[in-house]
Amino acid sequence: MTPVCLSHFTASSCLGCGLDATLTALRAQRGGLAPCRFEGAGDLVTYVGEVPQLDDCALPSRLTEYECRNNRLALLGLQQDGFSGAVEQACARYGRGRVGVLLGTSTAGMLQAEQAYARRTPNTGALPDDFIYRTTHNSYSLAAFVRAYFHLAGPAMVVSTACSSSAKVFASAARLLAAGIIDAAIVGGVDSLCLTTLYGFNSLELLSPEPCRPFDSDRKGLSIGEAAAFVLLERPPASLDADTVLLLGTGESSDAYHMSSPHPDGRGAALAMAAALRSAGLQAADIDYINLHGTATPSNDAAEGQAVTALFGSRTPASSVKGATGHTLGAAGGLEAVISALALQYGFLPGGINTLHLDPAIPIRYLSTNSAMAPRRVMSNSFGFGGTNCSLVLGRAL
Amino acid sequence: MASPTTIILNAWIDGIGLLGPGLDHWAEARPILAGATDYAPRPVVVPPPVVLPPPERRRVGLAAKVALAVAQEAITTAHVDATQLAAVFSSSGADGDNCDALCRVLASDDRHISPTRFHNSVHNAAAGYWGIASGAMTPATALCAYDGSFGAGLLEALTQVAVDGVGTLLVTYEAPYPEPLHAKRPHPAAFGLALVLMPQPGPHSLAALHVEVTQTPFDRLPDANLEALRLQIPSARGLPLLRLLAQGRAGQVILEYLDPLSLTVDVLPCS
Numbered sequence: 013m014t015p016v017c018l019s020h021f022t023a024s025s026c027l028g029c030g031l032d033a034t035l036t037a038l039r040a041q042r043g044g045l046a047p048c049r050f051e052g053a054g055d056l057v058t059y060v061g062e063v064p065q066l067d068d069c070a071l072p073s074r075l076t077e078y079e080c081r082n083n084r085l086a087l088l089g090l091q092q093d094g095f096s097g098a099v100e101q102a103c104a105r106y107g108r109g110r111v112g113v114l115l116g117t118s119t120a121g122m123l124q125a126e127q128a129y130a131r132r133t134p135n136t137g138a139l140p141d142d143f144i145y146r147t148t149h150n151s152y153s154l155a156a157f158v159r160a161y162f163h164l165a166g167p168a169m170v171v172s173t174a175c176s177s178s179a180k181v182f183a184s185a186a187r188l189l190a191a192g193i194i195d196a197a198i199v200g201g202v203d204s205l206c207l208t209t210l211y212g213f214n215s216l217e218l219l220s221p222e223p224c225r226p227f228d229s230d231r232k233g234l235s236i237g238e239a240a241a242f243v244l245l246e247r248p249p250a251s252l253d254a255d256t257v258l259l260l261g262t263g264e265s266s267d268a269y270h271m272s273s274p275h276p277d278g279r280g281a282a283l284a285m286a287a288a289l290r291s292a293g294l295q296a297a298d299i300d301y302i303n304l305h306g307t308a309t310p311s312n313d314a315a316e317g318q319a320v321t322a323l324f325g326s327r328t329p330a331s332s333v334k335g336a337t338g339h340t341l342g343a344a345g346g347l348e349a350v351i352s353a354l355a356l357q358y359g360f361l362p363g364g365i366n367t368l369h370l371d372p373a374i375p376i377r378y379l380s381t382n383s384a385m386a387p388r389r390v391m392s393n394s395f396g397f398g399g400t401n402c403s404l405v406l407g408r409a410l
Numbered sequence: 411m412a413s414p415t416t417i418i419l420n421a422w423i424d425g426i427g428l429l430g431p432g433l434d435h436w437a438e439a440r441p442i443l444a445g446a447t448d449y450a451p452r453p454v455v456v457p458p459p460v461v462l463p464p465p466e467r468r469r470v471g472l473a474a475k476v477a478l479a480v481a482q483e484a485i486t487t488a489h490v491d492a493t494q495l496a497a498v499f500s501s502s503g504a505d506g507d508n509c510d511a512l513c514r515v516l517a518s519d520d521r522h523i524s525p526t527r528f529h530n531s532v533h534n535a536a537a538g539y540w541g542i543a544s545g546a547m548t549p550a551t552a553l554c555a556y557d558g559s560f561g562a563g564l565l566e567a568l569t570q571v572a573v574d575g576v577g578t579l580l581v582t583y584e585a586p587y588p589e590p591l592h593a594k595r596p597h598p599a600a601f602g603l604a605l606v607l608m609p610q611p612g613p614h615s616l617a618a619l620h621v622e623v624t625q626t627p628f629d630r631l632p633d634a635n636l637e638a639l640r641l642q643i644p645s646a647r648g649l650p651l652l653r654l655l656a657q658g659r660a661g662q663v664i665l666e667y668l669d670p671l672s673l674t675v676d677v678l679p680c681s
Contacts, residue, residue: 052521109625109671118532125509125591129517138590145594150502151533151554165670167623169555169562172533180551187569191419193623207516212528264549266497268541271466272529283547397529398538400550 013291015258016186017248018406020098021200022089023350025239025337026061030092035354038362041382043336045223045235052126053210058219060205061237061338063088078157080121080148082204086157089202089240098244099162099198106195113155113168114185116177116201118342118396120170121148123206154202166194172342174396175305176264177201178241179345182404183262185245200242200346209236209341216272224308224339226332226364227317227378229371231308237338241346243353252409257353260389260405261292267399273311274395278319281305281393284401285323288391292405296324299405300387301361303352305395306332307339316393317374324376331379335366345394349404352390356408359386419622421571422615422680423655425488425606427480427581430454430639430646431599435483443649443656449633454600461543469526470539472600473505473585477536478543480602481581485544488606489614492544495606496570496578499537500553500563502644503595505530506587513591536583548576560603560647561667567607568621577608582645601643603652611680617655620676628666651675 022030026044027037037044045059069084090096102111128143147153155168167188171180178201185197213219213236220233248258265287267280274281289296302324305316313332320330333351340347355361361383370378389407426436432451433439441447459470459478470478477499485492503509508530515523529535534552541550549570555562560582567580583602587595611618629650631637639646647666654663654677665673 052516125513126516129513129590132517132590136590139594143594145591146556150556150595151504152502152556152559156556167562167565167671168558168668169553169566171551172554173537173550173552174532174534183549184551184566184569187573188565190573191569193419193565193569207521208512208523208528208531211516211521211523212525212531215523215525215528264496264551266537266541266547266550268545268547270542271469271535271538272525280547287549396534397532398534398552399541400534400537400552 013186013261014190015248015260016189016245018243018257018259018353019246020095020244021242021350021353022093022095023239023241023347024063024089024092025340025347026063026237027337029065029088035358037336041363041365043223043365045338050205050210052207056210056214056219057221059223059235061235062205063238075160077144078147078153080124082121082154082202083157085204085238085240086154086202089242095242102196102244108163109165110195111164112166112185112188112194112197113159113164114181114197114199115155115158116171116181116342116345117151117154117203118172118174118177119203119206119208120151120153122208124148126207158198173400174398175341175344176394176396176400176402177342177345179394179402179404180264182259183264186259186262189247197245198242199245201343202240203340203342204238218309220308223366224335225366226306226308226335227313227371227374228367229369231310231313233309234307235338237340239337239340239343239347241343241350243349254408254410255357256409257356258407258409260407261288263287263291263403265401269399272397274315276315278315280399280401281316281319281395282322284403285319285391288403288405294405299328299389299391301355301390302328302330303348303390303392304330304332305393306334308334314374317376320376326375326377329361329377329379329383331362331364333362333364335364345402348392352392352406355387355390356406361385361387419568419572421568421607421619422611423605423617423619424490424608424612424614425484427483427604429476429480430601440656443653449635451635456600462539466539466542471505471508471530473583474536474539476585476600476602477581477583478540480604481540481579484579484604484606490577490606493546494577496548496576497537497540497550498563498567498578498580500559500582501584502554502556502559503584503587504533505535506585506591510588510591555668557644558668559644561665561673564673571607571609575609580605580607582648584643584645598642601645603645603648615680617680618678622674624672624674625670626664626672626674628664628672
C-alpha cells in the first residue's frame with residue numbers, strides 16, 4: 013500500500029488521559045486495572061480498566077442528544093494532546109467535506125439501552141422518552157458524534173467487528189485516501205464499559221478473577237477495559253521528520269472457523285500478519301516488535317502464539333499491553349496502534365505486565381520487562397469474535 | 411502535501427441478491443422494480459440458512475439469516491467462488507431480536523446471559539456466520555452508518571475493488587426490532603440487498619458501475635410503497651440502483667448517503 017502518515021494521535025485509557033500519562037505508565041510498567049466496581053456488575057469477581065475522569069466530562073450543549081458514557085469517553089479523548097486543534101487545522105487545509113470519520117466500537121452506547129430497559133414503563137413496557145436510540149445506542153452514534161463535534165461533512169462510518177474494529181478502520185481510511193475521496197481521516201476507536209460485555213464474557217467463563225496475565229502458563233482469562241484512541245491520518249508530506257510514524261501496511265483475514273473461538277492453529281491470524289507484511293513490502297525479519305493481541309484467555313494466546321511462531325519463529329520481541337490497559341475491545345486496535353507509535357517515537361519496547369511464568373508451550377520471545385531497543389518497524393495485532401483478524405505495520409519515517 | 415492520485419471507483423456487478431417484503435430474489439423482483447409489474451408488499455419469508463453446519467444453523471438469528479440468503483443468491487448468480495471474495499457487511503441495527511433479549515436479561519434480577527446471545531450480539535455476527543458457511547478466509551468487515559449504511563457499505567466495497575483490486579461481496583441487511591425498541595427504531599420488515607462487485611468484467615457481468623461522492627440531491631422511487639420501504643430501511647436505500655439495473659438501460663442514479671453527501675452512480679449494462 014501507499015504509506016500514510018499518523019500526523020497526530022492521542023489515547024486515553026485506565027492508564028490515564030493523553031499520551032504523557034500513557035507513556036509514564038508504560039515506562040513504569042504500571043497498570044490501571046482495579047477490582048470491578050462498575051454499577052450493576054458488582055457481583056462479578058474480576059478486574060476492569062475504568063477511565064476515572066469520565067463522570068466529570070460533559071458534552072457541549074448543542075450535542076446533548078449524544079449524551080452517553082461512550083460519547084463522553086470520546087469527547088474526553090478528543091480533548092487530549094491538542095487532537096481537536098489538529099483536526100481543525102486539517103479542516104482548514106482540506107475543507108470539512110474532505111475529512112473522513114472512520115471509528116471502531118463494539119458496543120457504542122449500549123449501556124444507554126441497558127439502563128433504558130431497567131426504566132421501562134411498568135404497564136406498557138415502553139422505553140423512557142429520554143432514551144435516544146440514534147445518537148447513543150446505534151453503533152454509528154460514535155462516528156456521528158465526532159462528525160457533529162467537528163462540523164464535518166465528509167464520509168463517515170463505524171466499523172464494528174468486535175475486537176478488531178479500530179484496527180480495521182486504518183485499512184478502510186487508507187483505501188479512501190488512496191482513492192482520493194478524502195484528504196484526511198479521523199480513525200481510532202472508543203469502547204466503554206457496559207453490562208453486555210461484562211456479563212457476556214462472564215457467560216463464556218473468560219473473565220479473569222485477577223488482573224489478566226497474557227501468555228502466562230497460569231492465565232485465567234481477560235480483564236475488560238475501556239479506552240478512546242484517535243489518530244489523524246493524512247498522505248505523507250514531501251519531507252518527513254525522522255520521528256514521524258507511518259502506516260506501512262494493513263492485513264485483514266477471517267478464520268471461517270467459529271463464532272467465539274479462534275482457529276486453534278491461528279491460521280486466520282497468520283494470514284492477517286502475512287497480508288500486512290505483504291502490504292508493507294516487508295519480510296518478517298524487518299519487524300522489530302509485535303504488539304500482540306494477547307487477551308490472556310487460554311485459547312487466544314495459544315492460537316496467536318502458533319501464528320507468530322509460524323511467521324516469525326522465536327526471534328521477534330513481542331508483548332501484550334492488556335495486562336496494563338485491560339482488553340478495550342473495539343478500542344483495542346486504535347489504542348495499541350497509538351502505543352506502537354509511542355514505542356517508535358520514544359525508542360523503547362513496552363514489556364507486558366502481570367506475566368509471572370511464561371507459558372512454555374508458546375515459544376515466542378515475550379517481553380515481560382521494558383526494553384531500550386529502539387524499533388524502526390512494529391506490527392500490531394487485533395483479532396475478534398466472528399473470526400475477524402487485522403494486523404497493522406507501523407514504522408518510523410527514517 | 412503529496413498530490414492525491416485519484417483512483418476512479420469503477421466496478422462490474424456480477425451478481426445480485428435481494429430479499430424484502432414482496433421482493434423475493436432478484437429475478438422475481440426485477441419486473442416489479444422495472445415498473446412492468448405492480449409492487450405488492452407481503453410478509454418476508456426468510457429461507458433457512460442451509461449453507462451453515464447444523465450447530466450454527468440452530469444459533470443464527472433472523473438478521474444474519476437475511477444476510478446469508480442474499481449473500482448466497484448474489485454468489486450463485488455471479489458464478490463466483492465465495493472463498494476468493496472479500497466481504498463487506500453493512501447494517502444499521504444487525505440482530506434486533508438478540509439485542510432486545512440481552513437487554514431484558516440484563517435489566518432483570520438474574521443477569522446471566524447465554525454465550526450464544528453474547529456472540530450473536532457483535533455487529534459482525536453475520537460476517538462471522540458467512541465465513542463459516544462459505545469457508546472464505548478473506549477479509550470481511552462489518553459497518554454501520556445508521557441510515558447511510560447502504561452508501562457506506564457501497565463506498566467501502568468499491569474502494570476494496572478499485573484500490574485493492576479484489577472482487578468484493580457487499581451485503582446490506584436489516585431486521586425489525588421487537589418492541590420496545592421498535593418504537594424507537596421502526597424498521598417495518600426484514601430486508602437484504604447483496605452485490606458481487608468485481609474489478610474486471612467477466613462473462614457473467616451484468617453492468618459496469620462508476621461511482622462518485624457528490625452533493626447532488628438523491629433520487630426517490632416513483633412507486634409510493636417502494637419509496638416508503640427505501641425511507642424506512644437503510645439497506646433499501648440501494649433500491650434506486652436496482653431499479654436502474656432492472657430496467658437494463660444505461661443511466662445515472664443518485665443514492666442517498668450521509669447528509670450532505672450522495673453517491674452518484676453511472677450504470678452501463680453489459681450488452
